[in-house]
Structure formats: C-alpha cells, structure tokens
Amino acid sequence: MSGPTDGAARDAGRGADWEMVIGLEVHCELRTATKLFCGCPNSFGDEPNVNVCPVCLGLPGSLPVLNKQAVEFALRIGAALHSLAQSSIFHRKNYFYPDMPKDFQISQYDVPINAGGWLELPSGKRIGIVRAHIEEDTGKTTHVGGGGRIHDAGYSLVDYNRAGVPLVEIVSEPDISSAEEAREYVEELRAILVATGASDGKMEEGSLRVDCNVSVKPLGSEELGTRCEIKNMNSLRSLGRAIAYEAARQAEVLSAGGRVTQETRHWDEAEGRTHSMRSKEEAFDYRYFPEPDLVTLAPSKEWVESVKANLGTMPAQLRRRVADAAGVPASSEAVSTVVRLGLEGLVGAAVDAKADAGLALRRLANEVAGELGDGGGHNLGREAFAHLVLMEQRGELTSAQARSVLKIMVAEGGQPEEVASRLGFKALGAGALEAVVEEVVAANPREWERYAGGDDKLTGFFIGKIKAATGGNADLKAASELLRSRRGAS
Amino acid sequence: MSSPAGASPTGQGPVPAASLSGSCAMSASDIAAGVRSGELSALGVLEEHLSQVERWEPEVHAFNLVTADAARARAREVDAMVAKGKDPGPLAGVPVALKDLLCTRGVPTTCSSRILAGWRPPYDATVVKKVAEAGAVAVGKANMDEFAMGSSTEHSATGPTRNPHDLKRVPGGSSGGSAAAVAAGFSALALGSDTGGSIRQPAALCGVVGVKPTYGLVSRYGLVAFASSLDQIGPFGRSVADAALALDVISGHDELDSTSLPGDPPRAASRLGRGVEGLRVGVIAELAGAEGISPDVAAALDGAAQSLAASGAKVEEISVPSVRFGLSAYYMIAPAEASSNLARYDGVRYGFRSPGQDITEMYMATRSVGFGAEVKRRIMLGTYALSAGYYDAYYGKAQKVRTLIIRDFDSAYSSFDVLLAPTSPTVAFELGAKTADPLAMYLSDVCTIPSNLAGHPAMSVPFGKGECGLPIGVQVLAPALGEPVMFQVAEALEAAAPLGTGDPHGEEAK
Structure with a gap:
C-alpha cells in the first residue's frame, strides 16, 4: 500500500536524496469504566495504588476475565479502520519489569481481533493498517535518583492504577513517508478514535502513545533500509522532531558509507536526539505462548454487524460532506481544519439556513479556528452562526464587521444582530x-x-x-x- | 529440604488402626448428617480431629499450618446455626484439609515454597468459599510439593509428608499432605489440585479416593497456578460417596474463571447405587502394560476389571495409542506454562526478597534462593521450550500430541463408557528413593497425565494391597463431564475391593 513519496522526505538526507519509510504503533487507552480483566475503575490521576485488586496486581491464584466493553471498543476501532474482525486469541508476552505485576503482559500476537485495514489521511492518501489488537497496560514506574533509569535509581516507585487498563495497539504498514505525514496520521487516527467513543485522545495524559519505526532508503529504491524503533515521544511535536532527527541520523550514517544497526532508540526531548536503548541482540525474547487462562475471543457476526451499523460518522466522511456542501475539494486545508475542530455541524447549520456554505467554511476555518487554537470550546449557536453568514452575504455586515461579531460570538455566544448593534455596527445594505x-x-x-x-x-x-x-x-x-x-x- | 529415607522422626510405626476412632473414622456424609440433625456437634467433631492431629501430625507432617483457633470459631458458628434451626449445608461440621496452594483470606498460603514466605492472600479461592458456605470446617493448609511440582511431597520447603501407612514412605504428590490428612483421620475430606496426577497418585499411595474432575468443572480462581491449562482442583475422601459429595459442593460455573464451564454441572453422585450392569469398560492397553508397572499393581488392575465384569459390565482391552506420548508432551507444556506463571515471584511486591545491587541482581538472588531445585529445573525447562526458534519444535509439537490424545480418547469413548488404568505404577516408595533421579520421579505420573492433557475426569479408587501391604489405586477415566458414570463405576470397584482395602493402616499394623 506504499503511497507516493512526499517531497518533504528528501529533507532527511541533507544533500543526498533519501526517502523515509515510517510505520507507527499507536497505543490507545480505551475509555472503559473498568479495567481489561477485572472490575477496578479505569481512571486517570487518582492517588497511587488505589484502583487495584488481586487480578490487576497479579496476585497468586487470580485469573483474568475479559471486559466486554473493551471488546466493543476494539471492534469499533477495527470497523473505523476498515479491518476484518476475526476470531482471536490472547498470548502472554513474558518479560521482567516491576511495572508488570505478573511479569508478563496479556496481549494478542498472531491472531489479533482486527486484521488489516486502512486509514485515509485528509490528503486522500491511504495508510495501510496491519492490525489493531487488544492488550493490557502496565503500571507506571518512577525512578528516583540516578539518571531516572531503573538501573541507576536510588529507588523506584510503582503505581499499579494503570496496570490492566485496556489498550488497543494499532500498527500501521510502513506507508508513511515524512515526519509531517506521521503527524497527520496520528492526528487522523486520534480523530477516528475519539469519533468511535473508544478514546479520549489525550496524548498529554498518555491515553495515546506512539512508537515509531523509521528507516531510510535511496530515493526510488525498492529495497527497504534497516529500521530503528523510537520510543518515548510524548507529543505530536516530539514525534515530528524525533522522526526528522532519526531519518537524518540514518541518512548521515549511510552517506558516510556506514550501516544502520537495527535497534530500539530512546527519544530525548531535552537534547533533541535519539540514543540507543538496546540492540537487536539484546532484544527481549518474549516467549509468546497462548494465554491459557482466557478462551478464544470470537465476536459473533451479529455483534460485528451491529458495531458497524452503529459506528457513527468518521472524520473522512465528515470531510467529504463538508467539502461537498462548500463546493471545495475534500483534501482542502479548510475542510480538514473544520472537521478536526469538530465544527462541521456549523457548516451544516449554514446549509440548513440556505446560507453560503463556502463562506461559512472560510469563517470557521479562519476566524473560528484562529480563536480556538488547538482546542477549547466555543459558544456559537447553530442558528446564530448561520444567521451571521446570511447577514454578511446580504451585505448587512461588512466582512470586517462580520469577523468582529464572530469573534465575540465564539467567546460569549449571542445573536449576531445584538452583537453587531452592541459594537455600533449598522446594517448598511x-x-x-x-x-x-x-x-x-x-x-x-x-x-x-x-x-x-x-x-x-x-x-x-x-x-x-x-x-x-x-x-x-x-x-x-x-x-x-x-x-x-x-x-x-x- | 527432603529427609533421608528411614524411620519417622520419633521412630514410630504407621498411624495405628485403633487410632481412627469416633468421628475420625466416620464418613463425611455421616458427620454432616449428624451435625445437621444435632446428634453431633461440629466442635466435638473438630476436637476429635484436632486430637488426632496433635497425636500424629509430628510423624506425618501433613500440614504446613493447622488453623485450630479459626476452625474452632467456625465449628461454633456451625453449631450455632443448627441451634437456631438453620441448615449449615451439606458439609455441616465436616473437617476439611486445604492444599496450601488454595488462597485463604488472611491465612498464609505458601505453596510449600520459601518464596511466598509471609504472604497472606487478601481473598479466598472460590472452592474455599464454597466448602465454607456448605458448612465445612477448614482445619489447616496441607503440605505439598513446592508449587505442585513433584510426586512425593518431598520437594517442600517445610519438609516431606510421610505416608500414614508406612512412615518411611512417601505419600505421593504433589497433594501428599491432603491425601495423608484424609488417610490419617486428620480430616474427613481434603482438597488438592491435579496437574498431571497430583490428586490421583497420592490418593493411590495413601489408600484413599482422589478425583481429578473435568477441566473447567471446578473454578480455579484462587488456586495458585502451576500449569493453567492442566490444573484442576478436586477432592479426597475415604469413600467414593464422600468424594462425590465434596465434588458436588465445589463444582459449578464461576464468572471469575474464564475457563470455567457454563451451565449446570453434572452431579457426581447422581448415578451412585445403580451398579454397572451393561456398562462398557475399556482397559487401556498402553497403560496397563506400560514399562515400570509393578506386578502387584498389574494384578490389582486385573482384579478390578474382573470384578466389574462379574458385576455385569462388558470389559475389554482397548488401545489408546497416543497416551504413550503423554509424558513427553506434558513435560513441555506444564513447565512452559509454569515458567510464565511463576515469573511474578520476583521479590518486588510480596513474599520473599533477597537484596541485590540493582533490580536484576535482586530478581536473580530472590529467585535463586526462594525457589527449590525442582521448581528451578522446571522453570528452566519451560523457558527453554518457549524460546524463539524452539517454540514450534517443543511447545507447538506438544500441543499437537495433546490434540492426538483427545482424538484417541474420543474414539475410545465411542465404544466405552469409562476406561480403566493403573493410577501409580507402584505402591508408595521410600523417602529419598527418587529425589536424585528426576526422570524416575516423573514416571510416577505416566498413567495419570493423559487425562490432564485431554481435560477429562479421572479418579483413583483403592483396590487391594500390594508389596509390603501398601495400598494400590485403580484409575477410572471418563469423557468430559462424565463424572456421574465415573463415580458409578468407582463405587462398584469400592464395593468389590478385596478385604482390607478400606483399612487405612496396612496389613502390618496390628
């Protein structure tokens, strides 16, 4: 499913022409009421170690029982990513770490619940999805003293509130070809996850965590380069920086006649560089084997069909609707901005009021988006907004006046006539x-x-x-x- | 850990026949009936059992912990219920021993391992709750091979349990403490767990009835796991009827165990008293004639088959070819699962910790010191079997054998209602006889392992005496959820058993 090469990828090479090959693994915490295998609350920000029980602490004798709501969310995510929902099993991934109460993680391995699929970027490019599987989260360790890493720490604190929180891991094909595209992919995926109701999409709270596989190859080459996995990127910004850094590093190594070593690398946000965590030889042997304490997860056809039927509208469909209404291409920046900010309903309001949807789209993508920045709410009423567009369209307000009125309505709400007269704007036909x-x-x-x-x-x-x-x-x-x-x- | 072979700590002989008196000689159903009707007091029953424990436990060492005070409190509660006209349940006042891998709230649960030193579970296993709700009185936590890995109860951090029939000999294992407790009259019933024969083999060696139910019939919630896909909890009793009574109390769906079977469980006691007329019984050729089956055991099996035929059953020899590979497959699957199940004993959260310079050293020191040799051997075996590049050749292949065994059993059960086999190849062996040779010890389970791999029920019933007057058990195997017919046949064997079979102290005891 490799798409056309993005020109931006060539930046990586610093002189030579290299292209990036990027695949992302996104871990998404599911918004279930309870954890994946027990009845403990799935809740962020509580006192350490209050949301725990014998099961999520992995106490001897405890057994996991699968949370149905988590499966429902996983199926929704799969449906939204055009994956095939299949009969699946759980595996144990074995390794020792204090944040894992059982010293193994229950995950899905070779038979995941969602197989294959694709995600369409706002640009129209499709990124292939390998799988979207269910697994449990680990606890959270804080290493005190030393370099903040477990081996030099004076002591370590472990909070098991997060242990057993349900995750879906979404693995992309290596179809992404620039840092910018990687960011677009994560933004689009986040929008999809939020639209399914499965996730709150909060990267800053760790609800969404991204690992990234990066390699570079000579432009146009068919042969893939050796990849490195990068971990510890906590925002879209650091994802972009880490990819750009890593691709440039690899290109430099190759340009100098060297070879890239397959390894896991840690992104250091402060230093702005990646450094080696462990080589392929040091990689863990996870000794995967089927989890004997759980049975086959075989969602019924009826369940899968009902999930699909009730999925709701995904961002790509919203973009198409908005674009059609406004008479612009679905790939236009304005459309994706409006949909990203969840303002598409206001375009619909303009359409309903027989106002100029194109004008409505421009006002939303420019003025309203500018006011909202990256998030935050607005106080625009549907009818009020549509009426404002009509007033501007009829010349009852100048465009400058309409913009001023709109800014106030975003912040305070109200009716456009009332705001305009408060500002001393007269209707001037x-x-x-x-x-x-x-x-x-x-x-x-x-x-x-x-x-x-x-x-x-x-x-x-x-x-x-x-x-x-x-x-x-x-x-x-x-x-x-x-x-x-x-x-x-x- | 293990004591040398030889005389018991105090140089005394087997638990004498005369010592089983009063309620210690009664069946569980008689005790429960007596307590429910008010003829017996639960406290009185308990005190008699505690006296027996006090007298013989120093010789036998069936328990890691005797919970006398909690038991007295519980017995008083049972008596109070009866006094108020309430029914305490089908196990009213029945003393029960719990294998020390069943979680008991607030009461140390050690799996006979140093690594769980000091750990008190914050919850009760489902079976522990069920027997308590049925009115039973838990007398203590029974000794076992560490993490249920062994066939002699010599691999215990608290020292070996001795066979009540001959204190120089092992009680079998891994549920040796549970079997010995029932044989010695410390409790009328006991719960154990069976992963490859850990209930049936000690039952055979101690001359009691031991049952491994269908996989999923009894909840594993609160059973400290050895090999999750093979482990099943089951009862010990001095009679088939008692074992059925106990099984019917502990079986049934549990939403805390995903592998627990849905729906109403079959009632183990439902076909008791019907005889075996017309039943089709197959003697498994590959196990009856397996290498290492001693002549006395082979003779007892023949006797058992003949007695069933005499009672009107149709008895034939049947081939179940793939059971020959059971032992090999088991020693891939069980250690593999164990290597993962036992990973959590790492010194981080509970139990024993040996300090180290950093986390890796701490892990290594804790596990090196905390686990015994047999456990470490199996963790290494299992870790190796699951390693990248070896999985298909070992674990993958073993799972295929498992499928074959199920297929062969299914085919056998198309012509037979139950199958017969020896339980243990020999009678109880002397302490120390096999501790230096793990493979010889593993062979103790050659006849019991196939049922675990298939997930089918099987039970051991005492049938005659062998070498040195020691008890011999015959094994009855049945298809999944075939407990009723299995107990039906076991009851017939119990009735037909040679004189002296039910005598728990051997011919040597005067």
Missing part, C-alpha cells in the same frame, strides 16, 4: 452604500475627475471618505467596486 458613494463623489468633484481620468492613487482617498461617512460600517471591498463601476460608466 447595498442601496445605502451606493448613496454614500454618490454623496462623497458629489462633495469632491475635482478628485473624482482625476480618479475618473485613471489616477488610481485616489482610490484610497475615496475609500477613506466613505469609511468616515459610514462610521466604519461600509463594506470597503464593495465600496471600491462601486467606485470602479461608476468610473467605467462615466
């Missing part, structure tokens, strides 16, 4: 503006003669006069058009 233009021309005959004679420098003079005459309520673009057409007629 097309006829009223024409009258003002006539007045200004009549009052300045000499200047008009020069303007009419082709002296465009006087445009500013007339616009200034019109602005003053209307107390700033004029649509200046419309005014200059009136001036031009009057000159053409004279």
